[in-house]
Amino acid sequence: MRSAHAEHESQHAARMSGPVELLGLDRPRLAAFFDALGERRFRARQLMQWLHQRQVYDFAAMTDLSKGLRERLTRHATVTLPSVASALTAADGTRKWLVRLSDGHCVETVYIPEPKRGTLCISAQAGCPMGCAFCATGDGGFGRNLSAAEIVGQLHVASAQLPPGAVTNVVFMGMGEPLLNFDPVISAARVFMDDFGFVLSKRRVTISTCGVVRAIERMRNVTDVSLAVSLHAPNNALRDQLVPLNRKHPLERLLPACHAYIQDKPHRRITWEYVLLSGVNDADHHARELARLLQGIPSKVNLIPFNPYPGARFERPSVGRVRGFADALLERGVTATVRETRGEEIQGACGQLVGELQGARTSKMTALPM
């Protein structure tokens, strides 16, 4: 006769279809998995520490779990890391990995070292369906959403090739629109912030979106990750041209949703990304209109001089114009920083992560003070 325990396990296992991928599960989901296995929910903490803090992926090596549990994990669970198709390092230390997913899709992950932090820029989708006018990812079309494991896996792949503690910040600014892949992105962000995961503070994990309003509204109830919003224009007429989603989710809906996200969170602000496109959105009157638009919302504007790519319809403004635009904002009390262009010869800039590995560009831009 079978033991009651074995009966219990087999009943629960029958409800699971195939081995469960554990790498992308946040703590509540992992606890639910152990529950379904007939185990105590706190096992989730132990397993997360093995995976994310010790980078041990083999259940057999997880010595504080009983032998029986390790065997059952081997039967009912799996941990899959994406593979690295190629790795590049730029002269300034920026690293770029082309990460291959199990079905052959590739996404890009970029590490940007700075004096006081190291930022990993990760992808949420293979390609992007949004079609922003200035974005190489959008031009390349849409492949598919990434699973939570494939998102978390990018941090594992990068960490394995960097010194311990090198990644202090994670930004969803690689390929794709994270808020079109809501649940996996939120689960991955929770793993990054979890005390038993990567222990990054909520200020150091940032989701960047082109403005999926309903998803921003949903975020309020499920996460307190930092929010960056790709604005790029101070009015609907211009934003409609640059970010097609604006025609469905215009500024008068987007801004209140963003403001509401930080409303009950003291000392939080929205980062507004603004790609500067020469002669399109970079005039002083645009800066003035932007300052008016953001009035009353705790804000920081991150100015990104356009990164040209083959076939692009836009040009990068001069260094002087970039500075002029930043000054026009600063004069009106709006905090503004200029994003330095990094890893240019490996096309390392977040937001223009095309999957090609040749065609290094030679143009260099003098870095502006942040």
Ligand code: SAH
């Ligand atoms: N889809 C999300 C996150 C990925 S894009 C979003 O749009 O926010 C990350 C950032 O890079 C966005 O602000 C995007 O507008 C910007 N970006 C895209 N293409 C760019 C380019 N060619 N030059 C400069 N920034 C670009």
Ligand code: SF4
């Ligand atoms: Fe997609 Fe962001 Fe590029 Fe727009 S800017 S096409 S949302 S990746």
